[in-house]
Amino acid sequence: MTVRWGAALRPAGQAAAALVATLAVAAALLAIGGHSPVEAFSALVRGAFGSWNRFASFTLVQATPLLLTGLAVAIAFKAGVWNIGAEGQLYAGALAGVAVAVSFPGAAGASGLWLLPVALLAAAAAGALWAAVPAAMKTRLGVGEVITTLLMNFVALFLAQYLVQGPLQEARGVFNQTDEIPAAAALPSLLPGSRLHAGFLLGVVLAGAAWLYMTRTPGGFRMRAVGASTRAAEASGRFAAQPVTWLAFLVSGALAGLAGWVQVAGVTGRMYEGLSPGWGYTAIAVALLARLNPAAVVPAAVVFGALSAGGGAMQRDAGVPEAWVRGTEALLILAVLAVDRGLEAARRRRG
Amino acid sequence: MIRRIGTLGVLSLVLPLASGGCGDEAGGSGEVQSATAVALLTSGPVSDAGWHAGAYEGLQRIGDSLGLRVSHQQTRTPADFDEAFLSYAEAGYGLIFGHGFEYQDAAERAAKQYPDATFVVSSGARYSDNVVPLIFHLNEAAYLAGIAAGSITRAEVLGMVGGVEIPPVRGTFLAFRAGVEVVRPGATVLETFTGSWDDVSAAKEAAAAQLRRGADVLIHNVDAASFGVFQAVREARAAGRGAWAFGMNRDQNDVAPDVIVGSAVIDVPAVFLQVARQWRSGTLAGPLHSGLESGTVDFVPNPLLPGIVPAAAEARIASARQEIADGRLQVPEIRYLEDEEAGDGGSSGGRGRAQPSG
Structure with missing residues (x-):
C-alpha cells in the first residue's frame, strides 16, 4: 500500500x-x-475570484470568446485541420452579425425576436465562409491550411478596418465604429445584476454538443479517425476523408464566427476594428490545455478568463504594468x- | 473532465497560498474614499512618449500635487473597458479618466450604475451629469506647426503620417495643412494612415515612402509608432538629405532632439490636474475645452535647434497664436462632440468653438 x-x-x-x-x-x-509578488498575486486572485459577481461579470465574460474560439480550434485540430484562422473567422462573424443587426435599427420587443437568431446564424455562416476558402484550397489544391488560415486573418482584420470606417461606419460618420446594435439584437443577461450574458451559456451548450458528437456519433468517430491519420482512414475504404475535412473546417469557422458576434451582442454593443486582442490565437493554447476535448475547453477557457480578469486587477490594485x-x-x-x-x-x- | 477540474482546483488552491494568505492586509485596495482616489485607463502603453504618456504624467501629478491615491490600467479590448470602469467605481474611485474616444460607451454604462463617480473621457462625444468629455484643440497647435514647417521646407513637399484615421487626428492634419498654406500656398502635403498606433515599422515605412516622394518635413500623429517616423527622418539626414520632423501630442523635442523642430503639445498633465481640482471643489462640468486660449495646447519649438525656423516665421507664429487665442482666427477642425457637429457631417472649416475653454 x-x-x-x-x-x-x-x-x-x-x-x-x-x-x-x-x-x-x-x-x-x-x-x-x-x-510586491504577494500583493500582485492576491490582486490576481481577488480580481478573478473575489466574489460571485466578479467571477461571473469578469472571469466568465472574459472566458466566453475563448470558450467559443477554443472549441473551434479543438474540433479542427482533432480532425487534423490546423486552423490558425480563428481570429479572422471571429472578425468575419462579428462583421456579419453587426451588419444584420444595424440594418434593422427599429427592431424591438416581440416583433424583433427574430433578429438575434438571424444575426447568430449570419455570424456562424460568415465564419464558416471564411474557413471555406482555406478548406477549398486544401482539398482542391493541396495548399497547407496553416498558412492560408493565417493569411485569411489579415484579410479579415483589414476588411474590418475598412468596413468600420466605410460602409458600416456609424451614421454620424465620425468615429471608426458601427452604430450601436438595437436592443433586440443584444444577448440577454444570464444573471440579473451581473454582466454575464447568454453567450457563455451558448458556449457551454455547444461544448456539450460537440463533446457528444465527437465521442458518441459515427461522424465524430470519422473526424477523430481522419485526425489520427488521414491515410489510414482513407485506406479503410469505409469513408472518404475530404467531406470530413470540409465539415471540420466549416464547423470550426462557424464557432469562431459566433465568438465574434457574441462578443459584440453580449459586451460591446458595437463593432470596433480592435475587437479582439488575439482570442483566435489564445484559443490554440486553450484547446491544447483542454487536450482537444470539447468538454474540457469550458474549464480551460475559464482558467484563461480568470488570468485575463485577474491581470486587470493586478494593474489596478497592485500597480503592476x-x-x-x-x-x-x-x-x-x-x-x-x-x-x-x-x-x-x-x-x-x-x- | 475530472482531471481538468483537478487542475483547476490545484490552481485556485495554490494561488491564494502563494499570496501568503494575507490578501486583506496586502490589498489596501478594497474600499477607498471616493473623494481621494483617481484612476486612469489607457488603451496603449504609457511608454509611448506621446498620447498615453501625457495622461500617465497627469495622473502622477494629481497624486503628487493633491495627495490623492492614483491607479492606472492599460486596457486591451472594449471588453476590458467596462471591467476596468466598474472595478474602479466599485472600489470607490471617485474620478476615473478614460483617455480616448473609445471609452465613451463604457463610461456612460458605468456612469449610470455609479452616479456618484465621475467619468472623464478624452475626446469624448457626449456628456451627462457624471460623464465629462475633454476636448483638446490640438489642431490649433498643429496649425502653428504648419507655419513653421512651411517656412523650412525647400522641396515644398511635406508629409503627415497618421495612425488610425479618427476625427481628432484628421483635425490636426487639416490644420497643419492650413498652416503650411499660409506660408507656402502651392506646397504639396502628403498624407498616410498606417492603421496602427504602435506599429513602429509601418510608421517608419510610411515616413520613408513620403521622403522618397520628395518630402523634406514630416509631422505625425501615431502615438508610440512615432519613433519610426523620427528614425526615418534621421536616416534620411544620415544619407545626406535635408529632412526635419515635428512632434505631436506631447512635447517630444527630447525624443529625437536632432531632428525634431518642434512639437504640437497638449499639456495633458495640466488639464488633468485642473479637472481633478474642479472635481474636488464640485465645479467639474462637461465638456471641458483645452486650446491655445487656456494655454494647455501650444506649439513648442525645440530649444536645442535654435534658428531653424526663420525669425519672420517665428513672428508669424506668435501673431497667429495671439489671434487664435483671442478668437479672431479660426483654425480648421473636425468636430466630434455630438451637439456641436450637427448638420455638417462632422467636418468643418473655420468655425469658432461653441464654448470657450474653462
Whole structure:
C-alpha cells in the first residue's frame, strides 16, 4: 500500500514542484520589477475570484470568446485541420452579425425576436465562409491550411478596418465604429445584476454538443479517425476523408464566427476594428490545455478568463504594468500546462 | 473532465497560498474614499512618449500635487473597458479618466450604475451629469506647426503620417495643412494612415515612402509608432538629405532632439490636474475645452535647434497664436462632440468653438 501511494504521489509531487517553481520565477520577476509578488498575486486572485459577481461579470465574460474560439480550434485540430484562422473567422462573424443587426435599427420587443437568431446564424455562416476558402484550397489544391488560415486573418482584420470606417461606419460618420446594435439584437443577461450574458451559456451548450458528437456519433468517430491519420482512414475504404475535412473546417469557422458576434451582442454593443486582442490565437493554447476535448475547453477557457480578469486587477490594485502582467500570465499558463501534464503522467503510471 | 477540474482546483488552491494568505492586509485596495482616489485607463502603453504618456504624467501629478491615491490600467479590448470602469467605481474611485474616444460607451454604462463617480473621457462625444468629455484643440497647435514647417521646407513637399484615421487626428492634419498654406500656398502635403498606433515599422515605412516622394518635413500623429517616423527622418539626414520632423501630442523635442523642430503639445498633465481640482471643489462640468486660449495646447519649438525656423516665421507664429487665442482666427477642425457637429457631417472649416475653454 505505502509503496503504491508513493509511486502515485511522485508525479503529483513533480507537478506541484513545477507549479511552485514557476510561481517562484514569476514572483522573482515581479520583485525585480519592484512589485510586491504577494500583493500582485492576491490582486490576481481577488480580481478573478473575489466574489460571485466578479467571477461571473469578469472571469466568465472574459472566458466566453475563448470558450467559443477554443472549441473551434479543438474540433479542427482533432480532425487534423490546423486552423490558425480563428481570429479572422471571429472578425468575419462579428462583421456579419453587426451588419444584420444595424440594418434593422427599429427592431424591438416581440416583433424583433427574430433578429438575434438571424444575426447568430449570419455570424456562424460568415465564419464558416471564411474557413471555406482555406478548406477549398486544401482539398482542391493541396495548399497547407496553416498558412492560408493565417493569411485569411489579415484579410479579415483589414476588411474590418475598412468596413468600420466605410460602409458600416456609424451614421454620424465620425468615429471608426458601427452604430450601436438595437436592443433586440443584444444577448440577454444570464444573471440579473451581473454582466454575464447568454453567450457563455451558448458556449457551454455547444461544448456539450460537440463533446457528444465527437465521442458518441459515427461522424465524430470519422473526424477523430481522419485526425489520427488521414491515410489510414482513407485506406479503410469505409469513408472518404475530404467531406470530413470540409465539415471540420466549416464547423470550426462557424464557432469562431459566433465568438465574434457574441462578443459584440453580449459586451460591446458595437463593432470596433480592435475587437479582439488575439482570442483566435489564445484559443490554440486553450484547446491544447483542454487536450482537444470539447468538454474540457469550458474549464480551460475559464482558467484563461480568470488570468485575463485577474491581470486587470493586478494593474489596478497592485500597480503592476501591463507588460509584467502579460509576462506573469504567460508563466502561469506554463505552470498550469506543466501541472496538467504532470497529473496526466501520474494517472498513466497508476493506470 | 475530472482531471481538468483537478487542475483547476490545484490552481485556485495554490494561488491564494502563494499570496501568503494575507490578501486583506496586502490589498489596501478594497474600499477607498471616493473623494481621494483617481484612476486612469489607457488603451496603449504609457511608454509611448506621446498620447498615453501625457495622461500617465497627469495622473502622477494629481497624486503628487493633491495627495490623492492614483491607479492606472492599460486596457486591451472594449471588453476590458467596462471591467476596468466598474472595478474602479466599485472600489470607490471617485474620478476615473478614460483617455480616448473609445471609452465613451463604457463610461456612460458605468456612469449610470455609479452616479456618484465621475467619468472623464478624452475626446469624448457626449456628456451627462457624471460623464465629462475633454476636448483638446490640438489642431490649433498643429496649425502653428504648419507655419513653421512651411517656412523650412525647400522641396515644398511635406508629409503627415497618421495612425488610425479618427476625427481628432484628421483635425490636426487639416490644420497643419492650413498652416503650411499660409506660408507656402502651392506646397504639396502628403498624407498616410498606417492603421496602427504602435506599429513602429509601418510608421517608419510610411515616413520613408513620403521622403522618397520628395518630402523634406514630416509631422505625425501615431502615438508610440512615432519613433519610426523620427528614425526615418534621421536616416534620411544620415544619407545626406535635408529632412526635419515635428512632434505631436506631447512635447517630444527630447525624443529625437536632432531632428525634431518642434512639437504640437497638449499639456495633458495640466488639464488633468485642473479637472481633478474642479472635481474636488464640485465645479467639474462637461465638456471641458483645452486650446491655445487656456494655454494647455501650444506649439513648442525645440530649444536645442535654435534658428531653424526663420525669425519672420517665428513672428508669424506668435501673431497667429495671439489671434487664435483671442478668437479672431479660426483654425480648421473636425468636430466630434455630438451637439456641436450637427448638420455638417462632422467636418468643418473655420468655425469658432461653441464654448470657450474653462
